[in-house]
Amino acid sequence: MPKKEIKSGCHLYPMPVVIVGANKGGRANFMTAAFCGMMNIKPPVVALGLELHHFTTAGILENGTFSVNLPSTAMMKVTDFCGLVSGHKVDKSGLFRVFYGKLDTAPMIEECPLTMECRFMQKVDFAPDGAFLGEVTAVYCDDEFMDGKLPDIAKLDPLIFSMSDNSYWSIGKKLGKAWSVGKGYQ
């Protein structure tokens, strides 16, 4: 079957759902984002695609720190709410129990199973917005979501985003081991 060209856009499936945290004027703020990807292992580097007008974006530039919090599917409603209202108009600092780590100014969400504390590295400009790169300096995860020394994706039960239908999804089934199932394919 020949491939058909469709309207161009952000057709990456799936995308993660994260809640980005930053302080602005001393107040914790949080925004929901799906434009997020890991970019490097050592040091761990995360990239966020953020519009410049966001309250959170200004907070990242103000303090040079931010957090990437992973909500569970049980947190779908509050996560969606965080993406519906702007910190410019609504004080979202009381939505969650907030804690701080070694960077002091990156507000993190206790209710999220896993959070990454990040030091802002650089902003990559392209019209009209940009990509924000940060080094993950610390990671926090509750025991109940771990399998030994590592987080367990099934226990994290992360919220997942599909852009074409603007919907939240859950993770499905484990299918096989990476760097393993393809051995001897050819």
Added chain:
Amino acid sequence: MPKKEIKSGCHLYPMPVVIVGANKGGRANFMTAAFCGMMNIKPPVVALGLELHHFTTAGILENGTFSVNLPSTAMMKVTDFCGLVSGHKVDKSGLFRVFYGKLDTAPMIEECPLTMECRFMQKVDFAPDGAFLGEVTAVYCDDEFMDGKLPDIAKLDPLIFSMSDNSYWSIGKKLGKAWSVGKGYQ
């Protein structure tokens, strides 16, 4: 329960699984990657975290074009194989039926339900590797994976990656609509 600090790393769950395509010396090559995220809507910008020593990385810099191909769960073995062997040692050009779009030099995979054709924009350097940003100039998707004018994530059945257990996963269930379920939360 207080949050516990765990060993830092790439703790984003889930990650997508993509097969990046590029021509090198006139030969199509493909590598599997999970460090991938959308960064912007208009124009659509995708970011890849790639190590500089990869054959594919050299191909991106050679032609200024690349492709991001989304494999289905049925393609798990060949996708894993693509990540196990290097184009420096193995000719992977015959693994898939390859087609080209308007950019001429970005090899795309017909077997993948959806592919994005990309023009390389810039490389963001950080030790020891970098992030590669590209504008998505065209998207191709077979009719059978569409719901009207848009791709359907359930039909795409994308392969998903969890880094902590190095495993491939499937997508789960649709849970709710974004920019909707959180209305009136507070």
